[in-house]
Amino acid sequence: MTKPAILIIEDDLLTAEATSHMARDLGCSVSIETTFEDGLARASVDHFDLIILDRMLPGGDGVDAIPKMRAAGSNALVLVVSALGRSANKIEGLERGADDYLAKPFDPEELRARIAALLRRIRMQSSDNDILVFGDLEIRLKARTAHFGQTHIKLTPKEFELITFFARNAEQPVTRTQLLSEVWNLHFDPGTNVVDVHISRLRRKLEAETGVTFIHTNRGEGYIFSHLDLKSTL
Amino acid sequence: MRHQLASSASLRLTVTIAGAMALLSIFGLWFQYVQVTRAFDAQQVQTLQADLEGYSALYEQRRIPALRQAMEFRAQTQTGYERIYLLLDKQHAPLAGNIPTWPANVQTSATGFQADPLQRFSYDLPDGTHQTFIGVARDLPGGFPILVAQSLSPRAQLLGEMRSAIMLAALGMVVLSALAGWLVSRLVIGRIDRVNTLADRVAAGELAARIPEPRSDDEFGRLEDHVHHMLDRIEALQAATARLSDNVAHELRTPLNRMRQRLDDLTGPAEVVDALKAELRDTVRVFEALLDIAAAEAATGDMPSLTPVNLSALCQNLFDLYEPIGEERGLKVQARIAPDLWIVGDANLVSRLLANLLDNAMKYTCCGDTVELGLHPNGARHRLSVSDTGPGMPDAPRAHVFEPFQRGTQDGEIPGHGLGLALVRAIATRHGAKLEIVSDQKGFAVLCLWPKVTQA
Numbered sequence: 260m261t262k263p264a265i266l267i268i269e270d271d272l273l274t275a276e277a278t279s280h281m282a283r284d285l286g287c288s289v290s291i292e293t294t295f296e297d298g299l300a301r302a303s304v305d306h307f308d309l310i311i312l313d314r315m316l317p318g319g320d321g322v323d324a325i326p327k328m329r330a331a332g333s334n335a336l337v338l339v340v341s342a343l344g345r346s347a348n349k350i351e352g353l354e355r356g357a358d359d360y361l362a363k364p365f366d367p368e369e370l371r372a373r374i375a376a377l378l379r380r381i382r383m384q385s386s387d388n389d390i391l392v393f394g395d396l397e398i399r400l401k402a403r404t405a406h407f408g409q410t411h412i413k414l415t416p417k418e419f420e421l422i423t424f425f426a427r428n429a430e431q432p433v434t435r436t437q438l439l440s441e442v443w444n445l446h447f448d449p450g451t452n453v454v455d456v457h458i459s460r461l462r463r464k465l466e467a468e469t470g471v472t473f474i475h476t477n478r479g480e481g482y483i484f485s486h487l488d489l490k491s492t493l
Numbered sequence: 494m495r496h497q498l499a500s501s502a503s504l505r506l507t508v509t510i511a512g513a514m515a516l517l518s519i520f521g522l523w524f525q526y527v528q529v530t531r532a533f534d535a536q537q538v539q540t541l542q543a544d545l546e547g548y549s550a551l552y553e554q555r556r557i558p559a560l561r562q563a564m565e566f567r568a569q570t571q572t573g574y575e576r577i578y579l580l581l582d583k584q585h586a587p588l589a590g591n592i593p594t595w596p597a598n599v600q601t602s603a604t605g606f607q608a609d610p611l612q613r614f615s616y617d618l619p620d621g622t623h624q625t626f627i628g629v630a631r632d633l634p635g636g637f638p639i640l641v642a643q644s645l646s647p648r649a650q651l652l653g654e655m656r657s658a659i660m661l662a663a664l665g666m667v668v669l670s671a672l673a674g675w676l677v678s679r680l681v682i683g684r685i686d687r688v689n690t691l692a693d694r695v696a697a698g699e700l701a702a703r704i705p706e707p708r709s710d711d712e713f714g715r716l717e718d719h720v721h722h723m724l725d726r727i728e729a730l731q732a733a734t735a736r737l738s739d740n741v742a743h744e745l746r747t748p749l750n751r752m753r754q755r756l757d758d759l760t761g762p763a764e765v766v767d768a769l770k771a772e773l774r775d776t777v778r779v780f781e782a783l784l785d786i787a788a789a790e791a792a793t794g795d796m797p798s799l800t801p802v803n804l805s806a807l808c809q810n811l812f813d814l815y816e817p818i819g820e821e822r823g824l825k826v827q828a829r830i831a832p833d834l835w836i837v838g839d840a841n842l843v844s845r846l847l848a849n850l851l852d853n854a855m856k857y858t859c860c861g862d863t864v865e866l867g868l869h870p871n872g873a874r875h876r877l878s879v880s881d882t883g884p885g886m887p888d889a890p891r892a893h894v895f896e897p898f899q900r901g902t903q904d905g906e907i908p909g910h911g912l913g914l915a916l917v918r919a920i921a922t923r924h925g926a927k928l929e930i931v932s933d934q935k936g937f938a939v940l941c942l943w944p945k946v947t948q949a
Contacts, residue, residue: 271747271750271751273751273754274747274750274751274754277754315743342743342745342746342747342750343743344746344777344781345781345784345785345788346785346841346845347785347788347839347841347842350841362746363746363747363749363750364746364749364750364751364752364753364754364773364777365750365753366753366770367753367754367757417813443810443814444810445814445841445844445848446841447841447844447845447848448778448781449814449848449852451818451852451855451856453814453815453817453818456817456818456821457814457817460817
């Protein structure tokens with residue numbers, strides 16, 4: 260598989276550099292544009308798998324570029340990274356065609372997790388797997404069930420959505436904000452770490468049924484789902 | 494309410510204009526009627542005087558025989574009893590005339606042929622009718638009483654017809670006045686209503702609403718111009734505020750973002766770095782909450798941007814999110830959510846309101862307390878309640894609990910900046926929901942009454 264191509268349209272060079280560094284770490288080839296017009300022109304001409312887009316760009320609002328890129332034939336996934344970070348701004352961005360939305364200031368780990376999730380989604384689009392397998396753990400997407408060997412693991416609908424999201428992003432850090440927006444459809448930070456309690460319950464349930472720790476705490480921010488024995492910092 | 498007032502103002506104006514016009518025209522008709530009556534009476538006296546002067550001339554020439562001859566001739570030639578006359582002899586036996594007897598209650602007065610003084614009397618005529626007359630009764634020299642009178646029936650008939658005509662005319666005038674009053678009031682109230690409708694639309698959040706052209710060059714036109722200038726100014730100010738908050742967001746977030754990224758490159762004690770990260774996150778949260786409050790307040794009344802939202806589903810979703818954390822803290826967490834209750838709203842903001850209320854309830858309670866989320870239909874509104882059996886709140890801070898930076902406790906152990914309930918109020922107001930603090934029970938309870946919508 261060729262390297263995923265990422266276009267970063269960002270006028271703040273420090274952010275652009277940091278993002279670019281992270282994308283290269285994730286094995287991508289990176290291009291950077293700094294204005295609305297240049298970014299739009301580049302996205303229309305070259306093929307990209309993922310476009311990381313700022314909003315308040317010299318020349319216009321990045322979100323306005325999304326339909327124009329689509330019209331020009333680009334089917335890249337779009338991650339908006341913007342200082343317009345209130346939940347109303349996020350919803351506006353998502354409704355107008357962004358695939359994900361991250362507010363500045365962001366935790367670099369959060370950005371990495373989101374880029375990784377989008378890249379994974381690009382890879383998943385080509386495969387039509389109904390079953391996600393991690394060692395003895397099987398997650399059946401259509402039947403909405405999980406099994407460990409011969410044991411059926413009883414999960415609530417929310418727990419199933421959680422484990423599916425984790426499984427799709429296995430081996431990658433997943434943040435609380437990501438979980439809130441993908442599993443609960445909430446685009447704001449409730450402040451209290453409500454998500455943590457859900458995760459510990461799911462983790463305990465999985466451990467009780469399988470004897471294996473699947474959900475590991477990622478230092479500082481979020482979690483990593485893996486059936487391999489990670490050195491977690493619980 | 495406004496329509497009732499407007500219609501009653503319009504009614505008052507209509508009645509005033511119509512009343513004034515009708516009174517004026519009725520007074521005019523009455524004046525004319527009096528004039529006509531007077532003219533008619535004067536004419537009758539003149540006719541009587543002419544008659545009397547004829548008899549006087551005859552009397553001057555040949556005294557009683559001439560009068561008697563003339564009366565007999567007239568009695569033979571005249572039909573009807575429009576005029577009556579009678580001449581008696583000294584024994585008061587009739588000599589000539591067209592009536593057989595002297596009317597009762599008529600006394601001779603004076604001796605000449607002047608039409609003054611006049612007498613009014615009624616008389617049963619030989620044709621069987623009873624009529625009223627006006628005339629003179631005189632004693633001619635030698636003791637000959639003479640009576641000359643005119644019937645008042647033609648006058649009564651004419652005036653009667655005139656009264657009927659006046660009645661009809663007055664009725665017509667009243668109708669016309671009412672119509673004119675209605676037209677004038679419609680014109681005036683209509684112009685005021687244009688401004689009122691505009692005010693209603695603006696109050697409902699449509700700040701860009703304007704009264705369509707043309708604008709008349711009068712007081713109403715100038716009023717509309719003034720209102721437009723005022724709205725333009727408010728709109729410009731609001732746009733400036735919105736731009737400012739976007740700029741503040743951008744200008745502050747960018748440096749904060751750099752700080753955040755540089756923190757990662759920092760080589761120092763991990764706990765210091767983590768604490769700095771947490772402080773940074775907290776700073777962003779406070780200023781986001783302030784921007785959200787401002788945005789929700791600014792958008793209040795902007796109904797077109799709201800969509801039907803299943804409030805029951807949102808309540809369930811947020812309850813599911815918060816239930817485990819409550820149980821973890823040893824609270825009894827309950828939900829009583831009636832299914833399928835819809836409102837018109839912004840799902841994200843409503844979720845935020847629910848999250849803030851639940852978060853608040855869980856923050857201020859401790860092990861063993863109960864936190865309950867309830868949603869029930871309640872007439873025209875849906876009644877949402879979040880209550881707890883915690884320590885509650887003293888009355889003084891309770892009054893200001895929805896103000897920004899007000900906290901239910903000075904307890905530094907409980908984190909927060911006192912913006913949660915301020916945002917709750919801004920969101921409730923944005924949706925036209927009524928917010929109440931229930932004080933008659935242990936603990937703390939917030940009631941939110943949402944305008945309901947029936948979802949097809």
